[in-house]
Amino acid sequence: MDTVRAKKHLGQHFLKDLGIARRIAETLGDTPQNVLEIGPGMGVLTQFLLANPNYDLRVIEIDTESVEYLQHNFPELEGRILSADFLKYDLQSLFGEKFSLIGNYPYNISNQILFRVFENRNRIPLVSGMFQKEVAERIAAKPGSKTYGILSVLLSAFYDIEYLFTVDEHVFNPPPKVKSAVIRLKRNNIEALPCDEALFVKTVKTGFNQRRKTMRNALKPLGLPLDEIPKNLLMARAEQLSVNDFISLTQTLEKTITL
Ligand code: SAH
Numbered sequence: 251m252d253t254v255r256a257k258k259h260l261g262q263h264f265l266k267d268l269g270i271a272r273r274i275a276e277t278l279g280d281t282p283q284n285v286l287e288i289g290p291g292m293g294v295l296t297q298f299l300l301a302n303p304n305y306d307l308r309v310i311e312i313d314t315e316s317v318e319y320l321q322h323n324f325p326e327l328e329g330r331i332l333s334a335d336f337l338k339y340d341l342q343s344l345f346g347e348k349f350s351l352i353g354n355y356p357y358n359i360s361n362q363i364l365f366r367v368f369e370n371r372n373r374i375p376l377v378s379g380m381f382q383k384e385v386a387e388r389i390a391a392k393p394g395s396k397t398y399g400i401l402s403v404l405l406s407a408f409y410d411i412e413y414l415f416t417v418d419e420h421v422f423n424p425p426p427k428v429k430s431a432v433i434r435l436k437r438n439n440i441e442a443l444p445c446d447e448a449l450f451v452k453t454v455k456t457g458f459n460q461r462r463k464t465m466r467n468a469l470k471p472l473g474l475p476l477d478e479i480p481k482n483l484l485m486a487r488a489e490q491l492s493v494n495d496f497i498s499l500t501q502t503l504e505k506t507i508t509l
Contacts, residue, residue, distance in 0.1 A: 251323075254292050254316050256424055261356030262313070265294045265380075267421040272298050274354065277378040277414060277434050280304050284349035288336045288363065288379075289356050291316050293324055299352070300326060308344065310336050337362055341370050350376040357382045357426065364389065364401050371408045371437065378434040383416060386431035398489045399461075403454045407443060407493045409435035445500040453500045457488035465491070465499070474499070475506045 256262040265271055275298035278285060282304045290296045290309040299307050310332040311317050317333045332339065337359060351374055355363055360381050367377055381389070384397070389405055390413040391398040405411060417430040443450055453472065460468050466476065466484040476484065479502055483495055491499075 254319050261358035263422040263426045271295045284345040286349050288353035353379040360385045368404050375437040380430050380432050383429040383431040386433045393492045400458045411435050450500045
């Protein structure tokens with residue numbers, strides 16, 4: 251078996267450029283760590299990860315044709331391939347401890363992967379790899395920018411996020427319609443937010459639901475006690491608010507709910 255036929259519904263765009271594959275693998279650094287690669291495909295990134303003795307590597311791949319390819323061409327991966335869907339896999343049972351996540355990710359499920367990262371933040375100290383450029387920019391965006399959104403707020407509450415470099419579409423087979431970019435997220439030292447975290451998520455999501463509305467209007471469904479909220483927050487739109495602004499909105503809401 252020499253190659254895997256690219257399947258669109260699995261977001262398969264195989265990276266051809268070995269130099270870029272090496273640079274992506276290097277974003278994890280050299281500290282000893284457990285590493286999970288999502289969507290190894292034909293192993294272009296995997297080969298560099300395998301070559302690093304500091305990594306205890308597992309790969310998770312949904313496509314059985316790719317799994318067969320890997321078994322055939324990378325015998326050293328024996329016992330390390332999970333033939334499964336990352337979105338459904340029980341991550342707790344995986345290494346039994348913390349692990350880094352890497353990949354040239356399937357772009358069709360980027361947001362779902364990133365929400366899983368958020369949910370498993372205490373298990374995942376480091377995430378790096380390639381997304382479509384637009385998603386990478388959104389994740390790395392700061393308040394006040396047009397691309398700043400739900401995932402930017404949620405992830406930056408717990409991760410320091412770096413936009414590393416942009417990748418041209420022509421280094422893939424087949425080329426995707428959009429450019430790509432490599433980002434890295436490092437877990438910060440915040441263990442818990444000073445507010446109810448489920449309510450924080452709800453506040454962020456509701457705030458961005460109608461992103462052109464001011465918070466006064468966008469958060470109406472949550473029943474915010476308007477007179478207790480600083481005017482500058484009420485008149486702002488979600489995309490202008492920092493993580494700390496969302497935390498203080500959540501704290502105010504929490505008070506009314508428990509009253
Ligand atoms: N890393 C390879 C392939 C990238 S394409 C390369 O750089 O060439 C994205 C890969 O993710 C494909 O191999 C696809 O089969 C896999 N994939 C798609 N959805 C997945 C899921 N839910 N869980 C695990 N792997 C998935």
